[in-house]
Amino acid sequence: MTKSPWIVVKWVAITAALALLVWIGGKFAAAGSLWAVVGVSFIAMCVLAIYGTTRAVPMKYLFPGLFFLIALQIWPIVFTVMTSFTNYGDGHMGTKDESIKYLIAQTVKEVEGTPRYAMSVAVKAGGDVATGDITLLLTDPKDGATYAGTPNGLASLTDGVEKGPTGKITAATGYQILIAREVNARSKDLSDIVVPTEGGGIKTSGLSEAFVGKASLQYDAAADRLIDTATGKRYMPHNALWVPEDGQGQSLTSGWQENVGLRNYTDALTNETLRNGFVKILVWNLIFPLISVLSTFLLGMGFALLFNDDRIKGKGLWRSLLILPYALPGFVTALVWRQMFNQDQNFGLINKTFGMTIDWLGDPTWAKVAILITNLWLGFPYMFLICTGALQAVPTDVKEAAKIDGASGFRTIRSIIMPLVLVAVGPLLVASYAFNFNNFALIFLLTNGGPFEGNQTQVGSTDLLITYAFRLAIGGTTPNFGFAAAISMFIFVIVALISLQGFRRTASLEDVN
């Protein structure tokens, strides 16, 4: 390596990258995620080893791509696979211990007829306000009696007690009273502290009040059961939920996250609605992207050929206009089209213009047509763009040779231009197919999968697998991300197989070169 000013630039860049990684690592460390810190350190070492030395020259070029491939492609897939083996979803977010603690805390009720104390929070005089053992200084609002409450119990307090206007103790011998901010800093300790009394326990509420509360749920650790003390009902853990032991009534509100092995996959395979809808949806899911790609390609290619002709004036302007639909946000376009497809001529521009009464979004067949039309509008400018690019790359001498050989215009397009264009755009057509295969936003905004036939809301006439999976796992019911992940793995396999096949086919196109 030659010495040059660039070496300074190089080391500045390396240092900057390392500094960024240290900063990110610090954030992860603060959040307590060990594995993320290990990962970041590994990347930092890679950066140093690859760019700081001359040992791995090819890696210098490969590393950035590799890094983003892993971070943005591989990791999400791994994460999805991992999630698919859990029951992660609404009601199953935390651990079992958290659910026990939370459920019990939710049942703490103020015991009727007990006083609501005015409260000050104190530590022993000379103690540390941030860590010292907390004593609650309480004033009974009825008789003004004052107490010191600790986890050991309630004791009368009279020594040097001074009270504020609300009855709150402002000074007491032997205690240091915490100011609001100090009290708040001890929020966690305060939510744990209970001063046992006869009827239950005194708990704090806010900064200056305490009440006698009692939980109606108890945990029996030996039997691993939650017991409702009011009704005597016992709840046992089952499928990551607390279900009634006698099988009567509802399970408790909150469960926990656990590994469920292959259950999400077996559920998906044995789910009756999923099975019934699957074939119907898969067929439409295969046809929809196919027609979309073909129609957008034909229209885009047609325009590209037209505007590639030298006889057309003002090509730049025409081309800009044609790209406009592509420049508008797709979801806005979809919503505007939805309005235009309204059956009622008072609201729907399309039926009004053509004097029709077609129920575009309410009839299963017309809804499919409506989606294809909208996607044609959304997609052709892109095809126009890439075809224009590819056309301009077709050498003029080939075209001239065709002309000299006496080929007609159509013959030239079919035999000379198309094969050359397809080499360039073939892979993009496959990619476009794969994208439309999962075109969630369009379906979601235009029809939401509907119309729904046959008195149900599970399988819609325009559903793609992805919108269907969304409704099944997340949209129409209590969100279950584990199940959604399992279904998206099925979709992943289907798309991967189709894409693989597609690329094999397009590879054969390159033989013309």
Next chain:
Amino acid sequence: MHKRVYGAVALAGVTALALSACGGSSTPSASTAASTAAKATTAAAPAPATTGAPVRDAAVDLVIWCDQDRKPIIDKYAAAFGAEMSIKVAVQVSTDVRKDFKDATNAGKGPDVIVGAHDWLGELVQNQAVKPINLSAADQAKFPAEAMAAAKFNGQVYGVPYAVENIGIVRNTALAPDAPKTFEEMVTKGQALVKEGKATNAVLLTVSKTGDAYHSYPFLKAFGGGIFAQKDNGDYDATKVIVGSAESIQGGEQLAKLGKDGILSTNVDGGIVDQVFDAGKAPYAMTGPWAIDKAKKAGIKYAISPLPTIGGKQMTPFLGVQMFYVSAKAKNDAFAQEFVTKYVTKKDLQIDMYNIGKRPPALTEAYTQVAASDPDIKAWFEAGKGALPMPNIPAMNSVWGPLGQATADIIAQKATAADRLKAAQTEIEANIKKAG
């Protein structure tokens, strides 16, 4: 469409996760009912490019999340609270409080207090995100019983309400001077106006192709039907779905008749209700307070009245309650409890919140003062009398889709009311069972 194929392939894997971000927010709620109504009309306006959750400000002593509209008012009281306690309070805007709060709290980065609708409650408890508030009995008595009932889950109070909302009949007084007593009267009067060419729609009601359970519920409720049966203590019972009951079917038959007569149509969605009413082309709209601002701007002379009777039975809407919640994982729990129990119960705060949202304040004292000067508020409150709170149990997530679609299908004459509502009941029960 220009994603590279790797992108497309990976997309399949990650889409479910990315989409999961939209989960839950697709169900209507007291607050989203308003936004769905607004959605279609603002279709042409670009949405904000980023919808990320706000990042919790670590340097402050109390963090509150709310939506953009309410921030100025909450800022004012947060500042007062901060001054009293000599602390720093941050009020941050979230574009989707419900989802952002759930996710952020789960990751330990949530706020201490959120402002939201009461029907999020069950879902938030299910995910261990909120905790009970110890509002004294005396404080609870300052609110109407219905509002307090909405703030409760399993008998515990989880929020302090600041506003209530419900639908009623908004009429264009130029076309229909008198408050309607019966739905039949509205239909007759409306049809006459349509015949004269003065209106295009007799009665406006949000239906849409996928249906709208929130707006259809009063029809079922009129005959004693509804969604869930109530337990003795007033809580909704998720194990007793009554969507397919004989009473609900009677209501469904009314929808079928109105659909057949062309009064109600699946071509009318929330956007069109506003559009037609604000153009002065319909005498009646069955809608809520969110429609008023637009009607005023359009220069429509309007009046608000309670829902009428249908088939001789009184219709009642769902009651929605807006409230302040305290996070179960609040880092500043003591301040959060103090703010919510001591400040949200202040009359001034409730009146200021009314000035933003134009909903009746929940605090009775504040309502009385506002109602004396604002007839709209009095009318909305009257229209909400006797209304039951929208269910806040998690099982409600399983209801919106199937019931909405059922009402749409009934109105579109795709099935009879009895068949369709019974089918919806089966579907809802299966969904609830699946969720545990």
